[in-house]
Amino acid sequence: MIAVLNRLVDFIETHLSEEIEVTGLASSLGTTEYHLRRMFSSLAGMPLSEYVRRRRMGVAAADVVGNGELLGIAVRYGYGSAEAFSRAFRSVHGVSPGDVRRNGGPLRIQPQLRFRLTVDGNNSMDTRIAEHPAFRLVGYSARVPLIHHGVNPHIQAHIASLPEAEHLRLKDLSNTEPAGLLQVSADVDPDYTEGSELTYLHGVAVGETTPVPADLDAIEVPAGTWAVFRTAGPYPAALQSTWAATATDWFPSSLWRLRPGPSIVAILDRASDFSTATCELWLPVERT
Structure with missing residues (x-):
């Protein structure tokens, strides 16, 4: 994946004055637009479109x-x-361009990126690959902004608005993996731009044929492969660190790539004040 990203950067550099069609470019690089955009934004710290704009300007x-x-x-x-x-x-x-023409600046020049894979120690990631039949995610959903670090107050408020009885009701509905109450992120911007809106669902996983109560929202999830990352420690810092490491460490050195679909966090165990937690992060993947 590192080599693919560097070839992408080289292509951008020679086509800055042209419209860059990412779907066809991703295919020619042997990957998908979805995976290419997600890996670029995770490793570069900015969306692909933003990098192109900065380099072009x-x-x-x-x-x-x-x-x-x-x-x-x-x-x-x-x-x-x-x-x-x-x-x-x-x-x-x-x-403005006029200001620069008169004064020679100031200018903010984006250097050309170069991706490198570095090895920092020998820490392994607790990961398994799961083949899962089609299922449903059911619960209460809301549109919220994407926040990369720290607790998302919009998600926090959404969960807090639900009566305790509804949490227990959802737990009783759960009948397939991922088990228990789930934090689901769907319809996420492929560039993973902070502040962009996503659908957050607080709910559970049920079998494809399980009846869904009319007052609950549902996301249909087709059969497919999932990479499941187990993490434990301060919450949400340990989870967010593991999420970042999937892009910087795991995907660049694996035979898997992200495919479109919801990202799911299963809370397996937690402290009473939620200061620490053991979680599973489920990401939809496919073979490269």
């Missing part, structure tokens, strides 16, 4: 400080008007 800055007509520069980099180009330029550099 960084290279365009060299033209802006010259004497060329701004409209011509805008068209060269794929913008239909000088105004649209100016907005993109300002979003990266914090100033």
